[in-house]
Amino acid sequence: MARQGKKQSSQNSISIRDVARLAGVSLGSVSRVLNGASNVTPDVRQRVEQAVDRLGYRPNHVARSLRSRTSKTVGMMFTDLANPLYARVFQAVENRLRSVGYMPLLANSLSVAEREVELLGVFQSRAMDGVIITPGNERDPRVIAAVRELPLPTVIYDRDFDVERDCLLVEHGPALRDLVSRLIALGHRRIALVLSQSEARPIRCRVDGFRAGFEAHRLKVPEDLILRLPSVMSPAFDAVDAVLRGPRPPTAVVSLGTNMLGDVLNAISSHGLRIPRDISVVSIGDPDFVRSHRPMIATLRMDPELVAEGLVSLLLERIRSPGAPPGRILVMPEFVERESCAIAPTSTRKRGKA
Amino acid sequence: MARQGKKQSSQNSISIRDVARLAGVSLGSVSRVLNGASNVTPDVRQRVEQAVDRLGYRPNHVARSLRSRTSKTVGMMFTDLANPLYARVFQAVENRLRSVGYMPLLANSLSVAEREVELLGVFQSRAMDGVIITPGNERDPRVIAAVRELPLPTVIYDRDFDVERDCLLVEHGPALRDLVSRLIALGHRRIALVLSQSEARPIRCRVDGFRAGFEAHRLKVPEDLILRLPSVMSPAFDAVDAVLRGPRPPTAVVSLGTNMLGDVLNAISSHGLRIPRDISVVSIGDPDFVRSHRPMIATLRMDPELVAEGLVSLLLERIRSPGAPPGRILVMPEFVERESCAIAPTSTRKRGKA
DNA sequence: GTGAAAGCGCTAACAG
DNA sequence: CTGTTAGCGCTTTCAC
Numbered sequence: 127m128a129r130q131g132k133k134q135s136s137q138n139s140i141s142i143r144d145v146a147r148l149a150g151v152s153l154g155s156v157s158r159v160l161n162g163a164s165n166v167t168p169d170v171r172q173r174v175e176q177a178v179d180r181l182g183y184r185p186n187h188v189a190r191s192l193r194s195r196t197s198k199t200v201g202m203m204f205t206d207l208a209n210p211l212y213a214r215v216f217q218a219v220e221n222r223l224r225s226v227g228y229m230p231l232l233a234n235s236l237s238v239a240e241r242e243v244e245l246l247g248v249f250q251s252r253a254m255d256g257v258i259i260t261p262g263n264e265r266d267p268r269v270i271a272a273v274r275e276l277p278l279p280t281v282i283y284d285r286d287f288d289v290e291r292d293c294l295l296v297e298h299g300p301a302l303r304d305l306v307s308r309l310i311a312l313g314h315r316r317i318a319l320v321l322s323q324s325e326a327r328p329i330r331c332r333v334d335g336f337r338a339g340f341e342a343h344r345l346k347v348p349e350d351l352i353l354r355l356p357s358v359m360s361p362a363f364d365a366v367d368a369v370l371r372g373p374r375p376p377t378a379v380v381s382l383g384t385n386m387l388g389d390v391l392n393a394i395s396s397h398g399l400r401i402p403r404d405i406s407v408v409s410i411g412d413p414d415f416v417r418s419h420r421p422m423i424a425t426l427r428m429d430p431e432l433v434a435e436g437l438v439s440l441l442l443e444r445i446r447s448p449g450a451p452p453g454r455i456l457v458m459p460e461f462v463e464r465e466s467c468a469i470a471p472t473s474t475r476k477r478g479k480a
Numbered sequence: 481m482a483r484q485g486k487k488q489s490s491q492n493s494i495s496i497r498d499v500a501r502l503a504g505v506s507l508g509s510v511s512r513v514l515n516g517a518s519n520v521t522p523d524v525r526q527r528v529e530q531a532v533d534r535l536g537y538r539p540n541h542v543a544r545s546l547r548s549r550t551s552k553t554v555g556m557m558f559t560d561l562a563n564p565l566y567a568r569v570f571q572a573v574e575n576r577l578r579s580v581g582y583m584p585l586l587a588n589s590l591s592v593a594e595r596e597v598e599l600l601g602v603f604q605s606r607a608m609d610g611v612i613i614t615p616g617n618e619r620d621p622r623v624i625a626a627v628r629e630l631p632l633p634t635v636i637y638d639r640d641f642d643v644e645r646d647c648l649l650v651e652h653g654p655a656l657r658d659l660v661s662r663l664i665a666l667g668h669r670r671i672a673l674v675l676s677q678s679e680a681r682p683i684r685c686r687v688d689g690f691r692a693g694f695e696a697h698r699l700k701v702p703e704d705l706i707l708r709l710p711s712v713m714s715p716a717f718d719a720v721d722a723v724l725r726g727p728r729p730p731t732a733v734v735s736l737g738t739n740m741l742g743d744v745l746n747a748i749s750s751h752g753l754r755i756p757r758d759i760s761v762v763s764i765g766d767p768d769f770v771r772s773h774r775p776m777i778a779t780l781r782m783d784p785e786l787v788a789e790g791l792v793s794l795l796l797e798r799i800r801s802p803g804a805p806p807g808r809i810l811v812m813p814e815f816v817e818r819e820s821c822a823i824a825p826t827s828t829r830k831r832g833k834a
Numbered sequence: 835g836t837g838a839a840a841g842c843g844c845t846a847a848c849a850g
Numbered sequence: 851c852t853g854t855t856a857g858c859g860c861t862t863t864c865a866c
Contacts, residue, residue, distance in 0.1 A: 139631075141843055152853045157845055165851055187605040188551065189843035192542045192858050208571060213562045217588055229602065232586045234571055248583065251541040277493075363772075388772025396774065415769060418717075418742025420750065495859055506837045511861055519835055543859030546842050840863080849854080 140181045149177035160185055191253060200441065201249035201257035201278075202230045205237045209384060211411055211428070212260075215283075218434030219258065226442065228255065237262025243272045254278055256441045260285055264326060279444040281437055286327045292440040294433065294455045298328050299335035301426050301459040302380070305408060306339025308461070309378050313470030314406065316374055318351040320362055320381035320390055329354075332410065336380070351376050355386065362389035363396075370397050376405065377470045383411030383425065391419065402468035412462065421465035428459045494535045503531035514539060545607060554795065555603035555611040555632075556584045559591045563738060565765055565782070566614075569637075572788030573612065580796065582609070591616025597626045608632055610795045614639055618680060633798040635791055640681045646794040648787065648809045652682050653689035655780055655813040656734070659762060660693025662815070663732050667824030668760065670728055672705040674716055674735035674744055683708075686764065690734075705730050709740065716743035717750075724751050730759065731824045737765030737779065745773065756822035766816065775819035782813045 146156045151170055158166050159174040177183070191197040200223055204212045220230050231254065235242045242261045249257050256279035263269045264285050273280065274289040282293040302319075309317050319336050321329050333352060340347045350372075353365045362381070369375060370393060381390045387409050391401075399405050401421055409416050409425040416423035436455040443453065500510045505524055512520050513528040531537070545551040554577055558566045574584050585608065589596045596615045603611050610633035617623045618639050627634065628643040636647040656673075663671050673690050675683050687706060694701045704726075707719045716735070723729060724747060735744045741763050745755075753759050755775055763770050763779040770777035790809040797807065 139843095142845095143843080153844080154846085154854075155852060158852085161845080167851065170852080184601060184605045186546075186607065186843050188542055188545045188607045189858090190845075192540075192546050192860090193843080193845045195858075197542065206571075207561065208564055208567045210562055210564055210567075213564070213567050217560075217562060220588060229585070229587070229606075231583070233583070234574060247538060251538045252583075253540065253542045385768050385772070388769040392772055392774045414739050415742040418739070418746055420746045493859095496861095497859080507860080508837060508839095508862080509835085512836085515861080521835065524836080540859050543842090544861075546844090547859075547861045549842075835866100837866080838864085840861105842858105842860090842862105844858090845856105846858105847854100847856085850852085 139186070140183045141186070142183075144181055145174060145177045145183050148181060149173040195253070196255055197253045198228050199252070199254055200228050200230050201245075201252070201254040201259075202232045203235055203242065203245050203249075203257065203259040203261065204232070205235050205260060205262040207232070207234050210413065211384075211430070214430035215433050215437075218430045219437055222434050222438040226438075230258075235262055239263045239266040239269050242266075242269050246272045246276050250276065250278060256280065256445050258283060258437050258441060261287075262326065279441060279448065281440045281444065283433070283437055284327060290452050292444055292453045294436040294440060294457065296328065296428055296433070297456050297458045298331035299338065301461075302332045302335030302410075303338040303342065305380065305426060305461060306336055307342060309380075309406065309408075309467075309470075310339065310343050310345065312378075312406070312468065313472070314378040315345065315470075316348055316351065316376040316378070318348075318353060318366070318369055318376035318379045318381075320353045320355065320366065320379060320386050322382060322386070323354045323356055348376075362386040363393045366390050366393035367396065370394070370399070377472070378406040378408070378467075380408045380410065383409040383413045383416065387413070387416070387423070391423075401466050404471055406468055406470070407466040416464070419466075424464040424467035425462045426459045427462050428457070432457055493540070494537045495540070496537075498535055499528065499531045499537050502535060503527040549607070550609055551607045552582050553606070553608055554582050554584050555599075555606070555608040555613075556586045557589055557596065557599050557603075557611065557613040557615065558586070559589050559614060559616040561586070561588050564767065565738075565784070568784035569787050569791075572784045573791055576788050576792040580792075584612075589616055593617045593620040593623050596620075596623050600626045600630050604630065604632060610634065610799050612637060612791050612795060615641075616680065633795060633802065635794045635798065637787070637791055638681060644806050646798055646807045648790045648794060648811065650682065650782055650787070651810050651812045652685035653692065655815075656686045656689030656764075657692040657696065659734065659780060659815060660690055661696060663734075663760065663762075663821075663824075664693065664697050664699065666732075666760070666822065667826070668730075668732040669699065669824070670702055670705060670730040670732070672702075672707060672720070672723055672730035672733045672735075674707045674709065674720065674733060674740050676736060676740070677708045677710055702730075716740040717747045720744050720747035721750065724748070724753070731826070732760040732762070732821075734762045734764060737763040737767045737770065741767070741770070741777070745777075755820050758825055760822055760824070761820040770818070773820075778818040778821035779816045780813045781816050782811070786811050 142153055142156050146153050155170050156174050159171050207213050223230055233245050235245060242263060258281045260283040261269050264287060270287060273287055280291050282291050284296045337347045351369060355362055355365055379390055381387050394405055401407050407423055409423045412425040412427040416425055436457060440453050440455060496507055496510050500507045509524050510528050513525050561567050577584055587599050589599060596617060612635045614637040615623050618641060624641060627641055634645050636645050638650045691701045705723060709716055709719055733744055735741050748759060755761050761777055763777045766779040766781040770779055790811060794807050794809060
């Protein structure tokens with residue numbers, strides 16, 4: 127009967143009352159012990175603790191939340207947890223939250239605006255103590271309004287929202303600008319950029335940074351090499367194949383690590399090109415397989431721990447002082463140098479000039 | 481002041497009382513409308529609904545849970561959400577739960593036994609209506625005891641636990657046996673199996689199924705080709721390299737898709753071998769990049785939707801009838817045929833014989 | 835069909 | 851330092 131885990135064997139769980147009775151103290155005292163209040167006699171504390179584990183008592187978190195108006199829970203909304211980069215950030219945040227007594231409540235929005243609005247409502251209904259969100263729709267007025275009006279401590283992760291909120295932003299732009307500079311210094315001029323078509327901040331910033339890299343060197347931006355491909359399961363192969371086949375093929379390719387990188391590498395090898403002798407490759411994002419590939423692929427890497435640390439500290443600070451002005455943390459991706467990135471093929475000539 | 485999302489603008493949120501007052505009805509009526517009870521006059525219903533959205537009222541989920549003893553929340557425990565296979569299952573479960581009014585509360589255990597035990601306690605404290613779990617420690621007596629005694633509807637995903645619980649099991653064994661049969665039919669005899677060292681059910685079953693495949697054909701199992709490598713970031717390259725270098729190299733390799741596959745492919749190409757002409761490759765699990773690779777890699781694929789459907793239906797059924805005997809659902813991975821898997825190199829000779 | 839009243843299990847505020 | 855009391859916001863009896 128009870129074996130299948132009905133909520134409790136028969137009538138129902140042990141409450142703080144039972145503990146109080148067994149320990150021969152009042153409700154209040156039990157509560158104090160449970161919450162580690164300082165003003166409790168060692169004697170009382172011990173008796174309560176004994177009663178607790180004799181009864182196998184577990185505090186009812188729901189009742190506690192209702193009364194204390196704090197659920198020790200943080201809502202998290204990502205667009206797509208199947209993206210390992212988000213999954214890693216989630217894990218890192220989870221660990222940090224846990225260490226300070228919180229727990230995350232995760233939801234995927236799949237970038238559907240209605241769902242994002244709805245989820246914020248759910249977080250509110252469920253009395254989250256705060257939320258950490260990365261909505262997919264930066265431009266949707268409903269989402270913007272919902273984010274703006276959400277009456278909860280809120281941290282926004284890597285999105286440009288016109289709201290007064292704490293946020294943690296990844297410096298995709300500067301990272302790409304520096305990367306382009308580095309490639310230029312290696313003699314590359316024809317640099318391709320492979321991205322998804324998304325209009326979200328990370329993509330926008332990267333394109334801007336890419337251009338800025340050329341402009342910083344007073345070089346013309348190779349607009350024809352900015353390949354923006356339909357988001358998921360894209361034909362990156364064809365796009366890269368096309369530019370390689372063209373009159374002025376790239377000597378370097380910078381590609382989004384997710385999904386597209388495989389296509390890029392295949393397109394390259396299908397042309398018989400060798401990395402990095404004939405062409406350099408850099409991945410944006412650091413999926414596992416860049417390290418399995420031979421040669422290993424250089425990447426622009428975001429440390430999930432760093433991100434998590436920023437997100438959680440912003441949130442905890444906000445919970446602590448709700449009235450403080452919004453905080454902003456910028457984190458810079460790091461360039462991880464690996465064999466795939468080297469001097470440009472024709473650079474002997476170029477170097478001669480310089 | 482309120483702009484930073486204190487829990488509410490000033491004194492605090494609108495409760496059911498306010499709605500009742502504005503609508504000019506009783507608390508009970510509001511509750512009935514909110515919960516879609518049948519016995520409400522259209523008139524009352526309308527007035528309540530008006531009041532609700534005039535006030536922007538949102539039911540307090542915590543209070544509701546406390547009173548109704550149902551949180552509409554399902555605890556989920558996975559070992560590692562950074563594994564995209566788990567992430568996909570999570571998403572699929574999330575969608576299904578949502579469609580029936582539930583929401584998942586996800587936690588990673590990282591296969592740490594203490595943490596697994598603790599998390600089950602958390603699920604209980606937080607009044608989950610049920611849990612879906614994949615603990616990392618099938619053999620740890622503390623975890624077993626915790627799973628056995630958890631007083632909640634529980635579904636176990638792809639683990640062999642000696643407990644009377646609902647479970648959904650993936651048929652790794654039969655799938656591998658069939659795969660081996662298929663390879664044998666293609667003329668392969670020297671088939672390598674690349675796995676992690678884990679002792680968890682999926683790995684155990686695969687090894688057993690691998691052996692069964694040979695035994696079904698009365699062939700000797702190539703024990704020397706069963707490569708069990710240290711779990712994460714493994715030197716799969718070296719292991720595969722070694723067998724390829726050996727006196728009787730494999731003509732086919734079956735490899736875990738996660739992490740190791742990249743190494744396997746690299747080892748193969750470092751020997752100048754062509755897929756599938758010189759060697760066939762099959763991935764266990766269907767990571768994105770098997771489709772980007774040229775040639776595309778055949779895989780043994782588990783449909784996350786199928787898994788989610790099974791898990792959720794088991795759980796809902798259990799919640800509905802707590803006393804029913806444990807259910808068990810078996811799901812079979814499907815073989816996805818792709819170019820990487822072909823006839824064995826020496827098979828012209830073999831075929832001549834047959 | 836609707837209102838009134840009684841708690842869910844806990845914490846917080848207040849006496850003592 | 852400890853006990854008592856009053857709710858948190860809601861659902862759920864139970865009368866009407």
